[in-house]
Amino acid sequence: MTWADVLTEPTRKPSYPTRPTYTPPQVRLHNPNPIPSSYAHYTHPRFNSTQLGQPSSARGRGYGRRYSSTTPRWTAKSPTQIPFEGIHIADDTINNETNVGVGSASAINFDAYEDIPVEATGDNIPPPVAAFDDIDLGEGLNRNIRRCKYVKPTPVQRHAIPIAVAGRDLMACAQTGSGKTAAFCFPIICGVLGTPRSHFVDGTRVAYPLALILSPTRELSCQIHDEANKFAFKTGVRVVVAYGGTPISQQFRKLERGVDILVATPGRLVDMIERARVSLRKVRYLALDEADRMLDMGFEPQIRKIVQQMDMPPPGTRQTMLFSATFPNEIQRLASDFLSNYIFLAVGRVGSSTDLITQRVELVQEIDKRKHLIQLLRAQKANGNHGKHALTVVFVETKKGADILEHWLSMHGFPAIAIHGDKVQMERERALRSFKSGATPILVATDVAARGLDIPHVAHVINFDLPKDIDAYVHRIGRTGRAGKSGLATAFFSDKNQSLARALVELMQEANQEVPSWLFQYAESSTYGSTNRANKPGGSKFGGYDFRYGAQSGSDTSYHLSAHGNVESSVDSYAASPGAVCCSVPANSDYYAAASADSYETPASSEYFAVANDYNYSLPPSAECHAAATEDSYGSVVPSGWD
DNA sequence: AAAAAAT
Numbered sequence: 001m002t003w004a005d006v007l008t009e010p011t012r013k014p015s016y017p018t019r020p021t022y023t024p025p026q027v028r029l030h031n032p033n034p035i036p037s038s039y040a041h042y043t044h045p046r047f048n049s050t051q052l053g054q055p056s057s058a059r060g061r062g063y064g065r066r067y068s069s070t071t072p073r074w075t076a077k078s079p080t081q082i083p084f085e086g087i088h089i090a091d092d093t094i095n096n097e098t099n100v101g102v103g104s105a106s107a108i109n110f111d112a113y114e115d116i117p118v119e120a121t122g123d124n125i126p127p128p129v130a131a132f133d134d135i136d137l138g139e140g141l142n143r144n145i146r147r148c149k150y151v152k153p154t155p156v157q158r159h160a161i162p163i164a165v166a167g168r169d170l171m172a173c174a175q176t177g178s179g180k181t182a183a184f185c186f187p188i189i190c191g192v193l194g195t196p197r198s199h200f201v202d203g204t205r206v207a208y209p210l211a212l213i214l215s216p217t218r219e220l221s222c223q224i225h226d227e228a229n230k231f232a233f234k235t236g237v238r239v240v241v242a243y244g245g246t247p248i249s250q251q252f253r254k255l256e257r258g259v260d261i262l263v264a265t266p267g268r269l270v271d272m273i274e275r276a277r278v279s280l281r282k283v284r285y286l287a288l289d290e291a292d293r294m295l296d297m298g299f300e301p302q303i304r305k306i307v308q309q310m311d312m313p314p315p316g317t318r319q320t321m322l323f324s325a326t327f328p329n330e331i332q333r334l335a336s337d338f339l340s341n342y343i344f345l346a347v348g349r350v351g352s353s354t355d356l357i358t359q360r361v362e363l364v365q366e367i368d369k370r371k372h373l374i375q376l377l378r379a380q381k382a383n384g385n386h387g388k389h390a391l392t393v394v395f396v397e398t399k400k401g402a403d404i405l406e407h408w409l410s411m412h413g414f415p416a417i418a419i420h421g422d423k424v425q426m427e428r429e430r431a432l433r434s435f436k437s438g439a440t441p442i443l444v445a446t447d448v449a450a451r452g453l454d455i456p457h458v459a460h461v462i463n464f465d466l467p468k469d470i471d472a473y474v475h476r477i478g479r480t481g482r483a484g485k486s487g488l489a490t491a492f493f494s495d496k497n498q499s500l501a502r503a504l505v506e507l508m509q510e511a512n513q514e515v516p517s518w519l520f521q522y523a524e525s526s527t528y529g530s531t532n533r534a535n536k537p538g539g540s541k542f543g544g545y546d547f548r549y550g551a552q553s554g555s556d557t558s559y560h561l562s563a564h565g566n567v568e569s570s571v572d573s574y575a576a577s578p579g580a581v582c583c584s585v586p587a588n589s590d591y592y593a594a595a596s597a598d599s600y601e602t603p604a605s606s607e608y609f610a611v612a613n614d615y616n617y618s619l620p621p622s623a624e625c626h627a628a629a630t631e632d633s634y635g636s637v638v639p640s641g642w643d
Numbered sequence: 644a645a646a647a648a649a650t
Contacts, residue, residue, distance in 0.1 A: 216647065244649050267648040274649095298647060398645065421647055447646055468645085 116155045121546040122343035126162040129153065135165055137190045140235035145186075148230065154179035156347040160321075161186055169342035170321045171291075171335060171546075175478060178347070181227045184213070184287045184321050189228070191285055191319070192237050192260045207255040207278050209240075209262035211285035212312075214303070216293045218243040218265055218425060219432060220452040224289060225263040237261060242278075244268045245425030252277055266294075266302040273310050280312040284319060286338075290451050291322035292331045292471070300334065307338055315340035325478075326471045332547040344546035357481035357489050359513040361504065364492040369464060370405070372492065374412050377442070380460065390459035391435060393443045395450065395476050397465035405464065406444045416442035419449055450475045456482070463491040470503035493519065501526050 118128075129135050131152055132145050153161065156174035163170050164187030174180050188211045195210055213228070215221045225241035232239050240254045242264040248271065255262075255277065262269075262278070272278040286307065288294045294303050312318065320339050327335075336342070364372045373394070380390070394409075396402050399420040409416035417440040419431040428448075435443040436455055443449065444464075450472055458480040467473050473491075481487030491504075501522035508515050 218648085248650090265648060267650090269649095271649050293647085298645095302648070450646095 117346075117348040118155065118159055119346040119545070120159060120163075120343055121549065122168075123341060125343055126166045126168070128158040129162050130158065132157075132161075132186075135162060137161075137165070137186055138193050138235070140193070140233075141186060141189055141231065144231050144233050144235070147233070150182070154183075156180055156345075157183045157186070159345055159347060160184070163343050163345065164188075164319070164321060165190060167319055169315070169319060169339045170345060171327065171332065171339065171342055172321070172323050172345040172347070173325060173327050174323065174345075174347045175325045180289070180323050181224055182231065184289075184323060185224075185228045185231050187321075188213070188261060188285045188287065189232050189235065189237050193235060195284065197260060205252075205256060206276060207240075207259045207262070208282040209259045209278070209280070210282055211261040211287070212269075212280065212283050213261065213263045213287045213289065214266060214269070214294060214306070215263070215289040216265070216299060216451065217448055217453075218245060219428065219448070220289065221263050221265050223452065223454060228261055228263060232261070239263065242268045242272060244271075245428075248272070266299060266306060269306060270302065273306075280306070280310050283312050285321070286312070286318055287321045287323065288338075289323055291324040291335060292326050292328060293324070293451060295331050295334045325475065328471075329547045336548075344548070346545065357477055357487045357511075359477065359489045359491070359508055359511065361491045361493050361508070361516060361519055363516070363518055364494060366494050366496065369492050369494070370408055373405075373409075373462065373464060374414075376462070376490065377409075377414055391438065391441050391443070391455065391457045392460040392462060393445055393449065393455075393458055393476075393479050394462045394464050395445055395447070395467070397446070397467075399446055401465065402444045402446055409442055409444070414442055415440040416444055418444040420446040421448050447472060447476075449479070453479065454482070455479060458482070459487060461487070461489045463489070466491055466493060466497045466500055466504075468500065470500065470507060473500075473504070474507070493522075498522055498526050 132142065132150065137145070155178070156172065157179050160170060160172050160174075160183040164184065172180075172183070174183070192210050197210065213221075213224055215224055221241055221243045225239060228239045237260045238258045239261045240251070240259040240263070242251045242255075242262060244265060244267050248268070251268070251272075255272075264272075269278065273280065288303070293299065306312065315338060320342070322335055322339070332344075362372065377392070380392070394405065394416075396405055399422045402418040402420045403422075406416045406418035417431045417434050419428050419435075423431070431440075431443065432449075432453075432455075434440045436457075438457075447467070450467075461477050461480045463473065463476060467476065477487075477489035480489060493501075493504075497504075501519060505515050505519055505523040
């Protein structure tokens with residue numbers, strides 16, 4: 001089979017590992033567990049089922065039955081419906097349908113959806129909600145949620161929103177693309193709406209944001225700002241973004257017009273605070289996106305400075321929410337300095353889109369990499385897969401390497417553009433635009449593009465240079481396979497990557513991927529206790545576990561290991577899912593049928609959109625919808641009813 | 644040792 005075949009190969013029938021039994025919240029809450037109490041939906045390695053407070057046979061479904069298991073096909077909806085893009089949408093174009101589907105028979109198995117494993121630990125955990133309406137988020141916000149066509153909350157939203165609205169601090173593990181941004185934006189906007197706002201309090205030009213959202217890259221801050229703005233549309237809540245590489249004066253002007261929610265990268269924020277143009281004195285909500293990245297070696301001092309050494313109210317007097325796909329123990333420990341009596345939440349996905357990403361590893365020595373890449377891209381092109389729909393991201397290790405490869409690809413007839421931190425911001429944004437539009441369907445990127453960015457139509461992620469860290473790999477390949485589409489991730493493995501072998505093997509096995517035998521050999525010969533997180537205690541590649549449990553028992557180190565080391569089916573299925581490469585789609589074979597029918601060689605079919613759109617939690621508010629509907633540079637088939 | 648993030 002050629003590489004190109006892999007792209008066109010019909011999506012593999014996902015094999016579902018044994019799923020843990022769902023525990024209804026009303027039952028879970030009666031759980032007499034010690035503090036921190038737990039409502040693990042699956043049999044946690046630490047707690048056998050008897051500790052869940054009832055015989056396992058009594059743990060059934062029921063919660064999910066509250067939904068009518070119906071699927072209004074989007075074709076049945078008002079033809080005036082268009083994706084919500086903020087400003088230019090008149091209210092009357094919005095279909096006011098409720099969150100609960102009515103009518104026709106359903107192809108969606110809600111029980112499967114309910115099985116998505118969730119672990120929440122901490123004191124007095126607010127129960128999850130089934131619908132956005134179950135929590136009073138305010139009329140304005142509810143209207144925007146409908147505009148975004150969020151039919152019902154994603155798993156992470158169902159759990160995180162009630163926790164956040166209750167004012168609790170939160171540490172949440174959930175993959176980017178699973179509706180994480182909304183999960184912290186909704187409660188923040190809701191909270192800001194309920195807070196008396198008075199800008200320019202003291203007649204100076206100091207801005208006093210009520211909420212601060214920090215992210216590790218400028219582009220990601222932009223993306224969050226756009227989302228938040230959309231959610232805050234016509235609510236009177238003002239969202240401003242601040243990041244480097246662009247004139248600060250313009251950002252000051254925005255601040256002067258009033259700011260409630262400030263989205264920022266750390267450097268620029270510190271600058272603004274030091275110039276006394278921003279004060280954190282009134283911050284009531286603090287959110288860190290990609291929190292593990294924000295607290296790792298490179299960022300930690302800056303974050304500590306912002307959170308602890310400026311005028312930010314201390315934990316307990318502000319609400320702090322940390323979101324990330326991965327939460328290593330060490331990072332949890334650091335993070336707990338910023339939190340007060342927090343709830344730890346890990347949301348996974350059954351039959352996660354890992355199943356939709358085919359992971360391949362090729363043994364390629366450094367010297368052969370470029371040649372190999374060209375061959376790979378040629379095969380892809382020959383197979384008709386490199387048309388307007390298929391975008392490819394090529395990850396490299398260094399900025400210089402990115403430039404070199406961009407040039408090399410262009411020389412060989414592959415329109416490529418590089419993005420990395422040595423480019424000026426204008427170039428970075430231009431590169432991203434050029435890539436998204438399909439003008440240069442190959443993006444050569446450093447890790448600047450590894451996290452959080454939601455780029456529709458990425459069919460293929462190539463790890464030209466593998467990262468040192470398996471987390472980075474998880475984040476990188478998560479750029480594809482989004483919104484229920486199949487994706488391909490190819491890695492060039494060289495002798496240099498030996499230390500990654502073991503973690504890579506484990507990851508691929510958990511995701512039911514074929515592991516080449518030579519890779520097993522690398523894994524075996526690699527030294528135990530290498531730099532891979534998977535080899536270290538606490539090395540949870542997927543989401544994580546509340547480190548407070550480990551601390552309680554005093555066996556902090558072996559606990560996490562056993563969670564992933566044991567190939568116990570229920571645990572394993574959990575491990576495989578939050579891992580998470582990608583979007584949270586309903587785990588349902590019909591869904592997959594529809595989604596897989598739409599692989600990248602064919603334009604998105606309207607049937608695909610029907611399913612994806614109704615189960616909107618696979619789609620970020622409008623990035624995907626909007627792209628599909630308007631970016632005809634892809635030559636997309638635009639579903640009827642969309643402008 | 645690299646990338647990111649302020650000027």
